[in-house]
Structures are given as structure tokens and as C-alpha cells.
Amino acid sequence: MGGAKPDFRTISDFRKDNIDVLKKLFHEFNRRLAGAVEWGFSSIDGSKFQANNSxxxxxxxxxxxxxxxxxxxxxxxxxxxxxxxxxxxxxxxxxxxxxxxxxxxxxxxxxxxxxxxxxxxxxxxxxxxxxxLTDADARLMKNKNGFAVSYNPQTAVDSETHLIRNFEMTNQVTDHGLIGPTMDQIRKDSPNQVLEAVADKGYEDTNDMAECLDNGIIPHVITDDGKDGYEIEIPYEEAEADITSTKPNELKKALHSGQIPEAYKDVISDIKVENVRRKVSNDTSEEIKSPYGTPEAMKERAMQGYFVRDPERNLVYCPAGEILRQKCIKKGGQIRYANKNACRHCPNRNKCYHGKNEWKEVDFSKDKLEKPCIDWLKSEGRVPDSCGVDKKGKSHYEMVKIVRFFLKPDIAKTSKRMCLSEHPFGTIKRSLGFTYFLLNGIKKVTGEFALFCLGYNIERAKKLLGFDKMMELMTAT
CATH class of the missing domain: 1.10.287 (Helix Hairpins)
Structure with missing residues (x-):
């Protein structure tokens, strides 16, 4: 460009007018490089980027x-x-x-x-x-410096070239379940090839791993100390499958019929078909309602020494009269409620909780409306009374057929994860100076991050291939 530099307004207008195609531009750059490089496996990781919202x-x-x-x-x-x-x-x-x-x-x-x-x-x-209020899609997230309103973009970095092959913009606070979505575009670009991805412990989600295997992606997720791998359970589906094929639909058929595809023989073992007893709901349409009616009545009942759940507002009243909000949903489907700030300043803490944490956490199933606070009632010399407010008789047990197998990640590949995923984020944030987003909304932020990744890939391709070779690939029809 002969040293010509666009001013800030030119750059801003370009970004504004082309926000929808910037991710396509990023993938087109990778597509043109593909003929000159050889792709390896992908390393998945995420990083918090501050949003335009205080x-x-x-x-x-x-x-x-x-x-x-x-x-x-x-x-x-x-x-x-x-x-x-x-x-x-x-x-x-x-x-x-x-x-x-x-x-x-x-x-x-x-x-x-x-x-x-x-x-x-x-x-x-x-x-x-x-x-x-400023950016409706942004979320408060924890980072190494505390908490900030941010986005959590995910990148898939290639092991051979260290280029960013794909990214996925998310506002998800954790990384659980994001291997499949981050690998989705790479899967589309390589339809009949078995792909491999490595990720850290934060991506541990057996449902996500099972979906990856169904889609022809081998997830190598780092395990906790003392664990060799993950036990995965999927529904059984009778089918005739070609276990030698690498097509995703054939791989899925084989797994769900209880067979190990040849492409997975090094990572999957102990596959077996089992009959197990599972709880099945009879009626999911009927909504459970509190017998106490008003919030005031629920709060009054709670102050008698009970945790009372309001299913319509999805909150719990505690014996101290405070409100506990949903913290998470556990693997078994139970909803966990907590209020850290209220517990820290509660004058009745010793009557309610004696655990290691600084706050009380209460788990409720969707059918449960009330739980006694045992320590609170004991401190007052009372015993819990049974009021029969729970939803009963709305489920039964059935025998279902499942496939269970053991997935063992490749340690040699997982050991390279940090060397692959960390430095692209470091280059984007430190060398290129992109530490926060200027735009609002996940759609616009996706386009902005596409420019970040494209800038990184251009710099990386220049070092990998040389400027002349890179330009030759870009101008080829």
C-alpha cells in the first residue's frame, strides 16, 4: 500500500459496513492458505475480553x-x-x-x-x-484480576501451523460444552475426516464429548489427577454400521449400536450395551405451584425454620428472611440456590450453617418446594413438621438400553495444549493491543473479533510462509 494508512473513520466505517462478512473473510484467508500448509489437530481454549459495559x-x-x-x-x-x-x-x-x-x-x-x-x-x-444495560449480550465473568463484564471467545488453534483455524464468540461464563461448537466450522471444511481436539479441564462435559464423537471429532480433554479418562453413556440404537468408515454418520451408527469404529480404537475401550433403570416423568405439562400463594406467606413459612422455594420466580426464601437465587443446575438436574453476600452478613449464620464455605448452598429438585433447616430447628428445640407440599406420583421407572464406554485422551497431545492455545491470545492482547471490545452486541463483537484473529493469522502466515508466498496465495484465483 506504499505506506498509506487509513484513518480511524475509514477503519470504523469499513467495520460497520462489513460486520456480517468479517468472519467469512477470516475463513477465506484460511482457505487460501490451506493449499500451502498441512493442518494438524486443534487446541481449544477461551479467554475473557472486556465488553463495552461497566x-x-x-x-x-x-x-x-x-x-x-x-x-x-x-x-x-x-x-x-x-x-x-x-x-x-x-x-x-x-x-x-x-x-x-x-x-x-x-x-x-x-x-x-x-x-x-x-x-x-x-x-x-x-x-x-x-x-x-449498555451491551445486553455481555455477562459478568471472573478473570485473574477479579470480575469484569466480558465475552468469552473460543479459538481452535492448529497444532502444526499455530494458525487460528476457527473461533466461536460466546457470552458463556464457563467453557463447559464448547468443544463441539468451536470445532463446527472445521468439521464442515473437512466433511469425511476424523478430527482431533485438545482442551483443558474446564471443558469437561461428557455430553459434549459424546456429541463430538458422534460428529467425527475426538476430544482429548485433560483429566483430573488419578483419572485415566472418562466414562461416557449414550442411548442405544440398533443399526448396521461400517466400522471402517470415517464418515460422521457411520461413526455415530457404530457407537450407538455398541461397536468401536476403527478410527476410535486407540481412544475408546470397554464398550458394552446395558439395560439400566431410569426415572421417567409421567406429566411434564403440569406446572408445580406453591401452596402458600403469596411471597409474603412463603417468607413467613421460611422464617419458621425452612427453605421455601417459589417455583414461579425461581428463588428460595431462607429462615433469616433472605432470598437465595439460582447458582447453577447440577448434573442430576437439581437446582442449586445461594446468596453469598447475605450469608456473609447474616447474624444467624451459626443457627443455619457450619460448613467450610462462607455461605449456605441449598439444592432443590423441580418437584421439591420446601426443605427444613435442621440446624436452625435444633437450635430452637423443634423438629421439622411434614406439610406435604411436594409434587408426588408424577414419575415412574423404566428399563432403557444404553451404550457405555471409556474414553482415554492422548496424553502426548494434551501436553502440547498450553504451547498452542496460550500464545495466540497473548499476541492478540499484548502485541496487537486488542484487550477489549469497542462494539456492542454479540453479532458486532463477532465481527470485531474476526478482525483480531485475521490480524493474528496474517502476522503468523508472514512468518510461516514469507510475505511474497502469502501474497501469491491471496491473489490466486
Missing amino acids: KNNNFTKNKLDDRIKWLDGHTDEYLRILKEMDEEKDLDEDVELTRGLVEQKLKEAQERLERYRGYQKIMEETGASQLS
Whole structure:
């Protein structure tokens, strides 16, 4: 380009006008390089990139509960002061807290309270775990420096060339279940080839691993100390399969019929078909409802020494009168509720919890509405009473056929993961200076990250092939 450099407005307009095709441009660059390089296996990893949204403009349900409680207290205090002012006959003119100032603060508190309750209603109606005001798709995530509102882009880095073969933009807080989505485009580019991917412990998800194997992708996920691999369970499906084929549909047929494909013989062992007893729901359409009706009644019941779940709002009232919000859903389907901040400042902690953590965690199944707080009741010399509020008789057990096998990752490949996945993120963040996003929304951020990855791949291709060879490949028709 003869040293010509576009100014910031030219770059901004280009990005704005072409945001939908920037990821396609990134893949087109890789496609043109493919004839001159040999691809290896892929290393999957993610990194937090700060979004264009401050922490003050991000709300979780627990954060809103705390702020609403705090504002309720301030509102009551301002009303009390105004009442005292009304009853006082001789007001001191030198008093700093004038009636006008109190009324102004009361109005501000009531406006904020109304706004926060509106946010709370939106989150409960939509089921959202977080609400970001500037960038609605961004989420509060933990990184090495604490917490920041971010995105969690995933990259698949090639083992032979160290080029980024694909990326997937996500706002998922953890990496669980993201091997398959990150490898999806590479799968499409190599339809009948068995692919391999390595990932760290954060990607441990047996359902994701099973889907990868069904799709012709071998997932090598690092195991915990003392473990050699993962026991995976999939539904049995009777079929005739070609175990010598590398086509994804034939690989899937073989696995689900209890056969090991030849392409998987080095990583899969101990495959067997079993009959197991499974719990099956009779009626999933009927929604369970609390017998206590109103939130006030649920809270009153909870303060008798029980954890009471409100299934409509998906929260739990604790014996101290605090609200516990959903923290996660466990593998067995149980919902875990907690409120770290409330537990840390709770004057009744010793009556409720004596564990190692600083807060109480309570697990509820979807059919459960109430649990006694045993320590709380014991401290008051009471025993839990049975109120029969749980949903019963809505399920039964059946015998189902499954395929169970052992997946052992390749240690030689997993040992190379850090050398492959870490430095591309380091180059993008440190050398290229892309540590945060300027745009809002996952669609626009995907295009922005495509430019980050394309910039990295151009620099890497220059070192790998040389500038002249790279330009020759780019200009070839």
C-alpha cells in the first residue's frame, strides 16, 4: 500500500459496513492458505475480553436484591425523618438536613427503587441470570484480576501451523460444552475426516464429548489427577454400521449400536450395551405451584425454620428472611440456590450453617418446594413438621438400553495444549493491543473479533510462509 494508512473513520466505517462478512473473510484467508500448509489437530481454549459495559451497568439477581433491600431501608428512614419534621413545632433553622433536601433524596431513592424493581421483573420474566444495560449480550465473568463484564471467545488453534483455524464468540461464563461448537466450522471444511481436539479441564462435559464423537471429532480433554479418562453413556440404537468408515454418520451408527469404529480404537475401550433403570416423568405439562400463594406467606413459612422455594420466580426464601437465587443446575438436574453476600452478613449464620464455605448452598429438585433447616430447628428445640407440599406420583421407572464406554485422551497431545492455545491470545492482547471490545452486541463483537484473529493469522502466515508466498496465495484465483 506504499505506506498509506487509513484513518480511524475509514477503519470504523469499513467495520460497520462489513460486520456480517468479517468472519467469512477470516475463513477465506484460511482457505487460501490451506493449499500451502498441512493442518494438524486443534487446541481449544477461551479467554475473557472486556465488553463495552461497566460493572455498574450490569446486574445479577442477587445484586438487585441487595440494592432493593438497601433502598427500602433508606426510603423508610427518609419517611421517618419527614414524619418527625411534621410533628416538630419549632424547627431549628440551622439544621443541615432540611425538608426540601430530605424530600429530594426520598424522590431519588423511590425512582431508583422503581427502576431496579423493573429490572428485577424483566429478569424473572425472561429467565435471564444477568442484565447488562449498555451491551445486553455481555455477562459478568471472573478473570485473574477479579470480575469484569466480558465475552468469552473460543479459538481452535492448529497444532502444526499455530494458525487460528476457527473461533466461536460466546457470552458463556464457563467453557463447559464448547468443544463441539468451536470445532463446527472445521468439521464442515473437512466433511469425511476424523478430527482431533485438545482442551483443558474446564471443558469437561461428557455430553459434549459424546456429541463430538458422534460428529467425527475426538476430544482429548485433560483429566483430573488419578483419572485415566472418562466414562461416557449414550442411548442405544440398533443399526448396521461400517466400522471402517470415517464418515460422521457411520461413526455415530457404530457407537450407538455398541461397536468401536476403527478410527476410535486407540481412544475408546470397554464398550458394552446395558439395560439400566431410569426415572421417567409421567406429566411434564403440569406446572408445580406453591401452596402458600403469596411471597409474603412463603417468607413467613421460611422464617419458621425452612427453605421455601417459589417455583414461579425461581428463588428460595431462607429462615433469616433472605432470598437465595439460582447458582447453577447440577448434573442430576437439581437446582442449586445461594446468596453469598447475605450469608456473609447474616447474624444467624451459626443457627443455619457450619460448613467450610462462607455461605449456605441449598439444592432443590423441580418437584421439591420446601426443605427444613435442621440446624436452625435444633437450635430452637423443634423438629421439622411434614406439610406435604411436594409434587408426588408424577414419575415412574423404566428399563432403557444404553451404550457405555471409556474414553482415554492422548496424553502426548494434551501436553502440547498450553504451547498452542496460550500464545495466540497473548499476541492478540499484548502485541496487537486488542484487550477489549469497542462494539456492542454479540453479532458486532463477532465481527470485531474476526478482525483480531485475521490480524493474528496474517502476522503468523508472514512468518510461516514469507510475505511474497502469502501474497501469491491471496491473489490466486
